[in-house]
Amino acid sequence: MNAFNFLTTDRPMGKTMVLDKGLGLNEVTDLIAVAGAHISFVKFGWGTSAVSDRNLIQQKVAAYNAAGITTYPGGTLLEVAVLQGKYAEYLNEARAIGFTGIEVSDGSTVIDAVTRGELIKQARDAGFFVISEVGKKNPDLDHELTPTERLAMIQADLDHGAHYVILEAREAGKNIGIYDANGQIIDDELKVLAQAGVEHLIIEAPLKAQQVALVLKYGPAVNLGNIATEDAISVATIRRGLRGDTVGKV
Amino acid sequence: MNAFNFLTTDRPMGKTMVLDKGLGLNEVTDLIAVAGAHISFVKFGWGTSAVSDRNLIQQKVAAYNAAGITTYPGGTLLEVAVLQGKYAEYLNEARAIGFTGIEVSDGSTVIDAVTRGELIKQARDAGFFVISEVGKKNPDLDHELTPTERLAMIQADLDHGAHYVILEAREAGKNIGIYDANGQIIDDELKVLAQAGVEHLIIEAPLKAQQVALVLKYGPAVNLGNIATEDAISVATIRRGLRGDTVGKV
Amino acid sequence: MNAFNFLTTDRPMGKTMVLDKGLGLNEVTDLIAVAGAHISFVKFGWGTSAVSDRNLIQQKVAAYNAAGITTYPGGTLLEVAVLQGKYAEYLNEARAIGFTGIEVSDGSTVIDAVTRGELIKQARDAGFFVISEVGKKNPDLDHELTPTERLAMIQADLDHGAHYVILEAREAGKNIGIYDANGQIIDDELKVLAQAGVEHLIIEAPLKAQQVALVLKYGPAVNLGNIATEDAISVATIRRGLRGDTVGKV
Numbered sequence: 001m002n003a004f005n006f007l008t009t010d011r012p013m014g015k016t017m018v019l020d021k022g023l024g025l026n027e028v029t030d031l032i033a034v035a036g037a038h039i040s041f042v043k044f045g046w047g048t049s050a051v052s053d054r055n056l057i058q059q060k061v062a063a064y065n066a067a068g069i070t071t072y073p074g075g076t077l078l079e080v081a082v083l084q085g086k087y088a089e090y091l092n093e094a095r096a097i098g099f100t101g102i103e104v105s106d107g108s109t110v111i112d113a114v115t116r117g118e119l120i121k122q123a124r125d126a127g128f129f130v131i132s133e134v135g136k137k138n139p140d141l142d143h144e145l146t147p148t149e150r151l152a153m154i155q156a157d158l159d160h161g162a163h164y165v166i167l168e169a170r171e172a173g174k175n176i177g178i179y180d181a182n183g184q185i186i187d188d189e190l191k192v193l194a195q196a197g198v199e200h201l202i203i204e205a206p207l208k209a210q211q212v213a214l215v216l217k218y219g220p221a222v223n224l225g226n227i228a229t230e231d232a233i234s235v236a237t238i239r240r241g242l243r244g245d246t247v248g249k250v
Numbered sequence: 251m252n253a254f255n256f257l258t259t260d261r262p263m264g265k266t267m268v269l270d271k272g273l274g275l276n277e278v279t280d281l282i283a284v285a286g287a288h289i290s291f292v293k294f295g296w297g298t299s300a301v302s303d304r305n306l307i308q309q310k311v312a313a314y315n316a317a318g319i320t321t322y323p324g325g326t327l328l329e330v331a332v333l334q335g336k337y338a339e340y341l342n343e344a345r346a347i348g349f350t351g352i353e354v355s356d357g358s359t360v361i362d363a364v365t366r367g368e369l370i371k372q373a374r375d376a377g378f379f380v381i382s383e384v385g386k387k388n389p390d391l392d393h394e395l396t397p398t399e400r401l402a403m404i405q406a407d408l409d410h411g412a413h414y415v416i417l418e419a420r421e422a423g424k425n426i427g428i429y430d431a432n433g434q435i436i437d438d439e440l441k442v443l444a445q446a447g448v449e450h451l452i453i454e455a456p457l458k459a460q461q462v463a464l465v466l467k468y469g470p471a472v473n474l475g476n477i478a479t480e481d482a483i484s485v486a487t488i489r490r491g492l493r494g495d496t497v498g499k500v
Numbered sequence: 501m502n503a504f505n506f507l508t509t510d511r512p513m514g515k516t517m518v519l520d521k522g523l524g525l526n527e528v529t530d531l532i533a534v535a536g537a538h539i540s541f542v543k544f545g546w547g548t549s550a551v552s553d554r555n556l557i558q559q560k561v562a563a564y565n566a567a568g569i570t571t572y573p574g575g576t577l578l579e580v581a582v583l584q585g586k587y588a589e590y591l592n593e594a595r596a597i598g599f600t601g602i603e604v605s606d607g608s609t610v611i612d613a614v615t616r617g618e619l620i621k622q623a624r625d626a627g628f629f630v631i632s633e634v635g636k637k638n639p640d641l642d643h644e645l646t647p648t649e650r651l652a653m654i655q656a657d658l659d660h661g662a663h664y665v666i667l668e669a670r671e672a673g674k675n676i677g678i679y680d681a682n683g684q685i686i687d688d689e690l691k692v693l694a695q696a697g698v699e700h701l702i703i704e705a706p707l708k709a710q711q712v713a714l715v716l717k718y719g720p721a722v723n724l725g726n727i728a729t730e731d732a733i734s735v736a737t738i739r740r741g742l743r744g745d746t747v748g749k750v
Contacts, residue, residue, distance in 0.1 A: 022733030024530020030274020047742025242297025280524020492547025
């Protein structure tokens with residue numbers, strides 16, 4: 001039971017994906033105890049899971065899984081594996097470590113549409129929860145993608161079996177995807193992407209103003225991603241009208 | 251005894267209010283061990299205490315209290331309770347959890363002056379340490395408050411029994427209250443508010459440049475608020491001339 | 501053994517200096533477990549080690565030392581000691597606590613070249629690993645230093661026995677040393693300083709764009725400093741081409 005529970009009501013809330021960029025076990029324990037109930041996915045950011053001790057990564061993954069959270073390594077690590085022709089080993093190692101999800105992306109490399117579809121299908125066939133990501137890490141390359149092209153990628157990914165599609169915004173959330181150089185939402189861009197069905201999307205929203213804007217626009221059921229671990233609780237309050245920006249508005 | 255204690259001298263220091271936006275027990279233990287001696291108040295930011303397990307919040311509050319720190323839930327939660335007509339339940343639950351302080355604010359809602367005074371009095375009568383807050387969370391609304399109006403609110407709150415009055419600056423510290431869009435102090439505004447007596451104010455100063463400017467302006471006895479947990483030690487060094495910005499100047 | 505170790509190859513990597521601005525023991529344990537293998541130096545920022553309990557500082561230092569990490573108090577604390585004429589006591593206390601390194605700087609005070617050389621020599625004679633720092637904490641004073649003057653200081657410090665020389669960028673990394681007001685590298689400035697031999701320098705690079713730019717410019721063997729504790733793992737991935745910005749480029 002939560003403290004002050006007579007002030008809140010139970011309502012369906014969107015998924016929250018948190019970005020773990022290298023927490024230790026004490027921090028993971030804290031995060032789960034404080035905010036675990038509000039977290040659906042933990043992404044082990046980009047290649048971070050490949051530079052720490054394997055036992056430690058296993059223990060972290062096990063702790064998150066035990067709390068009912070889906071865990072997956074960042075798409076950048078998958079891209080490195082694909083680049084090296086080691087996708088089968090990648091899936092095997094991910095499973096051996098205990099990851100329950102796989103992210104398929106081409107943010108840092110070039111992967112053709114057919115291969116992309118295959119990667120998604122193979123990960124699903126291997127029993128993973130599959131999340132794909134649309135967008136380029138390099139802003140110049142990212143700007144070349146039109147909203148229509150992004151929408152087509154989203155729909156293709158969903159057709160190939162992706163459970164959710166992430167809209168890329170990186171850790172910083174500026175000058176990329178649906179955000180302008182100040183991190184503000186480009187409405188015309190988002191409007192096109194939303195045609196895929198907002199419920200299928202996880203919108204990366206690392207900045208508070210973005211989280212607030214998306215909750216006010218789509219309601220608390222919107223799925224938000226790349227939430228910093230220390231902001232997981234804040235996002236839970238924004239969704240529930242318990243932070244100044246959304247009091248009386250959700 | 252502190253390390254290198256022959257380099258420092260004991261002097262009266264202002265109060266520091268730290269913003270806990272969802273720490274876990276390991277982090278609370280760390281914060282108290284490292285910086286507990288420099289912290290007077292811990293605010294459980296806005297409605298964060300209403301989205302975590304009640305036992306966990308109780309344990310956190312107990313740990314802070316045991317270290318001699320006054321604990322209180324953010325004013326936004328009080329405003330939600332008042333909005334729902336549940337102020338008595340709010341005070342009861344706060345006491346049952348172990349909170350020793352109450353913050354009275356109208357940053358996100360409209361509360362008339364008479365009610366505000368009543369809220370302060372009731373919280374004092376219930377045995378709480380009472381801190382009020384002046385300012386609006388929404389910058390547009392906040393800008394409508396003149397310095398003279400703010401000063402009148404501060405004086406009224408003190409008259410009604412508030413132990414301290416906080417100058418609102420939110421977590422970000424920009425474009426609000428005494429700070430311009432770059433987070434720099436608006437001297438003409440602060441000058442008016444200081445007429446209430448700086449010793450009665452807790453000035454929210456989340457950014458380092460603000461902490462430095464206020465310590466240089468009013469000396470190390472100035473009361474600072476909304477300090478990020480990871481900056482509590484830094485603020486202690488700024489007050490003592492142990493950070494570059496204040497070496498030889500305090 | 502690291503997770504996904506078939507995706508990475510062992511190569512010599514540059515030193516990473518991490519800025520500890522007041523971690524507790526749980527956080528130190530986490531940092532060492534997650535990223536200890538990638539950290540060469542931990543700086544206890546500015547005067548932070550003089551405002552916490554001595555036993556706690558000793559325990560933190562011991563934990564880092566046991567992980568093979570060189571520990572030292574920030575140069576600002578040395579400057580305060582020198583200002584008070586207590587350098588001998590300072591070195592004794594640092595040794596008694598267990599610090600294995602000393603940083604010599606004049607970022608916040610004025611120390612003439614002869615004294616600076618003496619400080620470096622005395623610290624070396626006392627058995628410490630010695631790192632000096634070039635640059636002023638106050639941007640106005642810092643801008644008065646020409647690249648040629650900085651280069652001369654670097655070379656003099658190395659001549660006096662400094663093991664490395666740090667290029668100052670503070671915690672924020674903007675409008676100081678080799679960085680302009682946006683935190684971007686001033687190439688003409690860096691080019692001059694690099695004449696001292698990049699391998700002798702630790703370049704403070706608190707911002708991700710700086711870390712990426714320096715790794716792309718000098719390769720993964722470049723020594724980087726003032727890395728936030730939560731970014732230690734990210735820097736390890738940037739050096740290894742495991743983050744979007746450097747995939748396929750290092």
